Structure formats: structure tokens, C-alpha cells
Amino acid sequence: MPAPNSSTGSPADAFAALLTDEGRRLLDALRDYDPAQELATATRLRREYPAELVSAALGQARLRQRAVAKFGAEDAYRMFFTPNGVEQSTRKSVAEYRAGRFAALGVRRLADLCCGIGGDAIALARAGVFVLAVDRDPLTCDVARANAAALGLSELIEVRCADVAEVDTAGYDAVFVDPARRGGRGRIFDPEAYSPPLSWAIGAARTAPHAALKIAPGVPHEAIPDDAEAEWISDGGDVKEAVLWFGTAPGTRRATLLPGPHALVGAGLPDPEPGPVGRYLYEPDGAVIRAHLVADVAQRVDGRLIDPTIAYVTSDRLVGTPYAAAYEITDVLPFNLKKLKALLRERKVGVVTVKKRGSAVEPEELRKKLKLEGPNSCTILLTRVAGAPTMLLGHPAG
Known part of the structure; x- marks a missing residue:
């Protein structure tokens, strides 16, 4: 057994250790642990497991507990996460709704560019869509691949570590792009500062029969291209995201409320006149x-x-x-x-x-x-x- 103070190695090595039989047993044991008792828990577990494995498992257990709010307990405690993955991944209910829209459009093969830990890819695969899931971060790809395996979806999700700008999406029915909208200083509000920029994502969307681009809900309406349908999605009363759809209904503005879904499609009405407060x-x-x-x-x-x-x-x-x-x-x-x-x-x-x-x-x-x-x-x-x-x-x- 390694010495208690030995180096934890790279994040990829620490994550790989969690995928071993020993790592999985440790994660199972930590499912219901109390973070307030972390020091005592860590001390106890280090008598049985390597210190670096205990540290990695405790971190993953904390992330799983946070992820329950987005993914539900059944999936969250089988999946793997990174801190950014928990923060930036799509809520399960929203991902399932969007996957349903893609499936209804007849999409059977989709390129998920900037796939993160695979939240959208999982929903798409469960809707019967084959997904090429692309991300440039090796650890994030390892996590996405592990999630596909953990949920029994490996045959429908191919994870590729690459720069999305270099991926050939020819032969796919649709493209989904979820650019990174956070930087070292927090949220990014300028769409051209997304990674990749919104203009690149729009260009990629126009090469496919159907496409959806996930963007911040505060996007200026003047930044929305004329050939896109713009959809704002709320879940339980909280606005979660906006999506630009291509190949659907150009120029349409839509508000979708979950659960439901309830979809309000704009009719281009002028603002109503103000008047006295009624009952x-x-x-x-x-x-x-x-x-x-x-x-x-x-x-x-x-x-x-x-x-x-x-x-x-x-x-x-x-x-x-x-x-x-x-x-x-x-x-x-x-x-x-x-x-x-x-x-x-x-x-x-x-x-x-x-x-x-x-x-x-x-x-x-x-x-x-x-x-x-x-x-x-x-x-x-x-x-x-x-x-x-x-x-x-x-x-x-x-």
C-alpha cells in the first residue's frame, strides 16, 4: 500500500483508480456519507485503502451528492463527475426534452460537440440516437466514456477527444453544440467569447440538416440569426438556458416550460397597452x-x-x-x-x-x-x- 503522504499523481490517474474494483467498492461505501464527518470518514477509510484513492473517492462522492439535483439519485450515484461537469452539464429533464425534439425530427445520428461529461449524450442515446461525443479535455472524455459505460450506453455513444473545429460532421443528421460559457472570472456574457465562439457554432450548425446550439438565456435578441428558431427553457419556474435551433422554424420565438412540456410560440404581437390594475x-x-x-x-x-x-x-x-x-x-x-x-x-x-x-x-x-x-x-x-x-x-x- 502506498505511503499515506505519497503523491496523488495526475487527475487522470486518480480518476482511473476510481474505475477499478477497489475504487468502485469505496464509492459504494461513500454513497450516504455525511460531508460534515469527512475528516473522521477519511481517517477510518485510510486504514483500509490508499490515501490518494480515499481522497479521490471523497471528492467524487461530494460531486455525486451535488449532481443528484440535476440527474436524480438513480443516475447520479452511478455516474462520474468533474467539478466543471456538475456545474455546466445540462439538467436531466432539459436534456431529455431536447433529445425528444431531435428524435421527433427523425435524427438518428448526431454529433455532440463540446459534450462535457455526457449529460446530453446520455439523454440522446436513451432516445435511440447514436451520438459522437466530442470534447478536447482528456479527463472530461474519460469521464464521459465512463458514464456511457456505467449507464449501459457505450454502443450508442462514441467519445472522441479532439478539437471540435477539426471534427468532420458529414454523415450526421444533426449537430448539437454546447460552448463553454464560463472562464477564469466566472460567467461569459459575450457570445463571441464562448469557447468555441457563437459565430463558429452557427457556422457548424448550418452544415447539418438539423442543429441546436445551447446558449445563455440572456443572449441579446439582435444576436440571434434570422434563420434560427430561438427557444428559452425553464424548469420548475427557473430559466435554465436558451437554444438556437436550425432546420426547424426560422424566425420563431418559443418559451418552453418544464415539466410538461408547455410550449408558447410567439405570434409577433405588439406590446399591449398599459392600464389600471384589475382584480x-x-x-x-x-x-x-x-x-x-x-x-x-x-x-x-x-x-x-x-x-x-x-x-x-x-x-x-x-x-x-x-x-x-x-x-x-x-x-x-x-x-x-x-x-x-x-x-x-x-x-x-x-x-x-x-x-x-x-x-x-x-x-x-x-x-x-x-x-x-x-x-x-x-x-x-x-x-x-x-x-x-x-x-x-x-x-x-x-
């Missing part, structure tokens, strides 16, 4: 807002904006829609902290949900200042109505 307020899903489809929601609920610059829709009717959360409004008041505290005290409100749009007030700071007591609850929406700072009080509707 109901609708808060569009973030994907709807990013896709600039608030007008489409307003049309569905027979609504209007409360302010030309605010993405809140109001209506006198309650209309069920998956694309917006509805609130029944009981009070429309100019913003005044003293008046708000008195009103909530009078109504014995002890629990509030504070939401804001177009307000400088931070919800957590407001909640602390209110000093609430009582059995009742209330939703407070801090916003602007016709340009004036306003408090809307109410509760979720229907």
Missing part, C-alpha cells in the same frame, strides 16, 4: 419574459400591462395558463412602509411572500422591517404602476 395580476414565467412573449400571455388572459416597462399583466378575469402565475389583488397602494406595517398588523398577517419587479426595495430587507405577527398570510408585489412605486397585496389565485 388579477399575472406574473409570466421567466422563459416567457426572456423570449419577449409577454404580449402573447396578455392576449390569452385578456389582459394589459400595469406599466409599459414592467412584465406584469393584469386582467379582470381569472384564466388558467401554465405560462404565468396568477394572484388575486386585494389592495393597490402607493409604496409606504408605515402604512404597510399598519395594514398587515390590522389583518394579523404573520407570513408574507415578497416579490418585486421594477422596485429598488429588497424583499429580505422589507421582510425584516415589517416585524410580522399573526396567523394569516399575504403576497406583496413591489412594482411600478404607471411609473409610480406601488405595493400590490393579494394571494395566489385559483
